[in-house]
Amino acid sequence: MANSLLLNRRHILATGVAAGAVTLGLGRARAQTAPIKVAGIYTVPVEQQWVSRIHKAAEAAKAAGGIEYTFSENVSNTDYPRVMREYAEGGAQLIVGEVFGVEQEAREVAAEYPETAFLMGSSFMPDDALANFGVFDNYIQDASYLTGIVAGAMTKTGNIGMVGGFPIPEVNRLMHAFMAGVRETRPDAKFQISFIGSWFDPPKAKETALAMIEGGADVMYAERFGVSDAAKEKGVLAIGNVIDTQADYPETVVASALWHFEPTLTAALDKVKAGAFKAENYGLYSYMAKGGASLAPLGTFDGKIPAAAMEMIAAKEAAIKDGSLEVAVDDSEPKAS
Structure with missing residues (x-):
């Protein structure tokens, strides 16, 4: 991964998204037993309230053996598309983050990598024309x-x-x-x-x-x-x-x-694992009735x-x-x- 990715980062795990990893294969249901490669991209420190809930859920999934997880924090909006591309090029199967300040650019990047699933905090609803871009929010x-x-x-x-x-x-x-x-x-x-x-x-x-x-x-x-x-x-x-x-x-x-992000992440991971991830509003998993x-x-x-x-x-x-x-x-x- 390029040295520039280290800018404004605290943590890139050794188990991160290595180049050449097999991509998701969206829409083609298949059994997957290996951990799913997940990358988080955050514009603030992981200690910040909102992002901490995503990070906590991802760390729990990693501890349970379901995913490999790497993340970048303090990513500026101007740098966000580049980091998305580097994780996608590196073989991430699911990229999670928040694109409130970079909506259009993030969706353009996602369109370039149709085999990668993107689950992004967003103020807008999903677009069926961008099948690999799911959205969520903290509907608490x-x-x-x-x-x-x-x-x-x-x-x-x-x-x-x-x-x-x-x-x-x-x-x-x-x-x-x-x-x-x-x-x-x-x-x-x-x-x-x-x-x-x-x-x-x-x-x-x-x-x-x-x-x-x-x-x-x-x-x-x-x-x-x-x-x-x-x-x-x-x-x-x-x-x-x-x-x-x-x-x-x-x-x-x-x-x-x-806010409990675990139901949202679990739903997305299940669909990635089945090859069935698609553009959906995952914000519904934040409702109290869903345990969110x-x-x-x-x-x-x-x-x-x-x-x-x-x-x-x-x-x-x-x-x-x-x-x-x-x-x-x-x-x-x-x-x-």
């Missing part, structure tokens, strides 16, 4: 809604602060679901909303959160790293997103909406949330899982109130 609005019920029950001022990365669908839908949950237990709640223009800038997120707390917020929605630090510093509560940080903020993070989302354990806040709210959460969760309740997916930019 179900769990976000439940955390909103907690927030509404715990706020004393009714003033909720919300800090996000960018006002794009994958952020907007979670914020809207959270706000809907808040209104279940605090109908008169008001929301401060701000976007920091970055996926990974904890100092800026903290600064933004501090301003909201100064403005009266006593519960913070921590869509980005840094918000919970501000909440801890000022002695207010925070709601986590995508990952569980309760152990890091035991007196601050009261609840979190978790959950409410994190309450940890130190167990027993501290009002009983009425917990009863409501149990009833709503059961309804979500049996299909009688569908949490709305609203991708429009949320507005402060």
Whole structure:
């Protein structure tokens, strides 16, 4: 693999996608017993919330012996197509990543390698004309809604602060679901909303959160790293997103909406293994009913949330899982109130 691939990389595994490896053979069902060669391409560090869930699922699949896994992190959008090509040329059978800032270019690269499966986080739906390009997203609005019920029950001022990365669908839908949950237990709640223009800038997120707390917020929605630090510093509560940080903020993070990427990756790997991978919306595997989302354990806040709210959460969760309740997916930019 070219030396240039080492730029902005921390980790290229020795078991990576060696040149000359056999490609997938999309559409030709066949048994495959050897581990599937998987490559991850990430624009941020693997510690970042969203990407960490993909990375965690891939590492688990590797530990189970189902895949060989190599990855590149901190890949710029301008460099992303080149890295895609190098992994495809190197024999990767499944390439997973996130192309929110490089949608068109990524799809053009995928068209050049029809024998390679691409599973990409995307704001757009799959295109049947590009059969090897599946898309996914973190549709964890179900769990976000439940955390909103907690927030509404715990706020004393009714003033909720919300800090996000960018006002794009994958952020907007979670914020809207959270706000809907808040209104279940605090109908008169008001929301401060701000976007920091970055996926990974904890100092800026903290600064933004501090301003909201100064403005009266006593519960913070921590869509980005840094918000919970501000909440801890000022002695207010925070709601986590995508990952569980309760152990890091035991007196601050009261609840979190978790994303589990394992169902999404398993579905894709099964189809690659069968030679049946195609353009599909794998985002459906993030729904709570599919095991792709959950409410994190309450940890130190167990027993501290009002009983009425917990009863409501149990009833709503059961309804979500049996299909009688569908949490709305609203991708429009949320507005402060």
